[in-house]
Amino acid sequence: MHQYGTTHEQLAEIAVATRKWAMLNPKAMMRDPITIDDVLSSRWIAYPFHLLDCCLVTDAGGAVVITSADRAKDGKKPPVWVLGSGEATTHQTITNMPDLTTTPAIISGPRAFAMAGVRHEDIDVVEVYDSFTYTALVTLEALGFCKPGEGGPFVSGQRTAPGGDFPLNTNGGGLSYTHPGMYGMFLLIEATRQLRNECGDRQVANAKLACVNGTGGTLSSTGTLILGAD
Numbered sequence: 001m002h003q004y005g006t007t008h009e010q011l012a013e014i015a016v017a018t019r020k021w022a023m024l025n026p027k028a029m030m031r032d033p034i035t036i037d038d039v040l041s042s043r044w045i046a047y048p049f050h051l052l053d054c055c056l057v058t059d060a061g062g063a064v065v066i067t068s069a070d071r072a073k074d075g076k077k078p079p080v081w082v083l084g085s086g087e088a089t090t091h092q093t094i095t096n097m098p099d100l101t102t103t104p105a106i107i108s109g110p111r112a113f114a115m116a117g118v119r120h121e122d123i124d125v126v127e128v129y130d131s132f133t134y135t136a137l138v139t140l141e142a143l144g145f146c147k148p149g150e151g152g153p154f155v156s157g158q159r160t161a162p163g164g165d166f167p168l169n170t171n172g173g174g175l176s177y178t179h180p181g182m183y184g185m186f187l188l189i190e191a192t193r194q195l196r197n198e199c200g201d202r203q204v205a206n207a208k209l210a211c212v213n214g215t216g217g218t219l220s221s222t223g224t225l226i227l228g229a230d
Contacts, residue, residue: 001048003101003149004101004148004149004150004152005149005152006137006149006151006152007152008039008040008048008050009036009040010137010151010152010153010155010156011039011048011053011133011134011137011152012036012039012040012050012052012053012133013036013155013156013157013158013160014130014133014136014137014155014160014168014175015034015039015052015053015133015175015176016034016035016036016038016039016158016161017155017158017159017160017161017164017168017169018130018136018160018168018169018172018173018175018176018177019031019032019033019034019172019175019176020033020158020161020162021161021162021169021170021171021172021173021176021177021202022171022172022173022176022177023172024162024200024201024202025171025172025177025202027171027177027178028171028172028176028177028178029056029058029172029176029177029178030056030172030175030176030177031176034052038052039052039053048134049132049133049134052175053132053133053134054131054132054175055130055131055132055173055174055175055179055183056174056175056176056177056178056179057179058178058179058180059180060178060179060180060186061180062185062186062188062189063185064185064188064189064192066082069081077196078196078229078230079229079230080191080192080195080196080227080228080229081227081228081229081230082225082226082227083115083116083117083118083209083226083227083228084111084112084113084114084115084116084117084118084224084225084226085111085112085115085223085224085225085226086107086108086109086110086111086112086115086223086224087108087111087221087222087223087224088104088105088106088107088108088111088221088222089104089217089220089221089222090104090107090220090221091218091220092217092220093218093220094218097218097219097220101138101148101149102138102141102142102148103138103139103142103215103219103222104142104219104220104221104222105139105142105143105213105215105222105224106142106143106144107222108213108222108223108224109142109143109144109213109222109224110144111224112211112224112225112226113144113226115226116226116228118209118226120143120144120145122209123209123210123211123226124167124194124204124206124207124208124209124210125167125168125170125191125194125195125204125207125209125210125211126140126145126166126167126168126169126210126211126212126213127168127169127170127171127187127188127190127191127210127211127212127213128140128143128168128169128187128211128212128213128214128215129174129183129184129187129213129214129215130169130173130174130175131174131179131183131215133175135215135219136168136169136173137151137152137155138151138219139213139215139222140154140155140168141154142222143211143213143224145166154166155168162202167204167207169190170190170194170199170202170204171186171189171190171202174186183214184214184216184223187212187213187214188212188225188227191210191212191225191227192227194207194210195207195208195209195210195227195228195229196229207229208228208229209226209227209228209229210226210227210228211224211225211226211227212224212225212226212227213225
């Protein structure tokens with residue numbers, strides 16, 4: 001915020017948009033509508049985060065099945081293909097973080113996109129870890145969907161909400177759906193369901209490519225996948 005001028009209102013855009021997705025998800029923990037003013041008037045947790053800038057703390061469980069291409073073709077549901085992947089770790093402690101304004105997704109993201117042979121504009125739906133509104137915003141920058149410092153304007157105007165042109169965290173995210181601590185599993189599950197056209201009211205039309213990014217530690221490690229459907 002100091003370096004690029006990102007505002008509290010821009011961070012709140014993410015909280016409001018993910019809540020709108022959660023309102024379409026019958027399994028989401030938080031489904032009451034909120035506004036940007038609601039986010040800004042919620043109590044401070046630690047500057048610059050209000051309560052509604054912060055993820056939930058819940059119990060939950062999830063699983064995915066990974067198998068060979070041949071076996072996947074014989075499954076009861078259409079397969080979702082891992083087209084590209086990338087991993088990166090840049091530090092172990094926050095005091096060793098090389099750049100406080102980004103994440104290792106600046107490394108893992110390009111690797112995944114290069115392996116998949118696709119461009120950012122080819123992606124139909126994006127699922128990223130959102131421990132805080134800032135985490136989602138800085139991840140979009142690090143992955144290359146917008147330039148460093150441009151995440152705030154990028155998400156403004158509810159662009160990432162239902163009906164926007166950049167569907168993000170379509171299950172409601174860790175901010176409104178659930179957050180048991182190991183949230184990356186739910187990124188994979190939601191992306192898979194979107195690519196299989198299983199999401200009902202929150203379904204992204206004609207979703208064929210998804211970008212999934214998990215973040216761990218103190219923004220210290222990331223894993224990026226490009227998933228695709230036939």
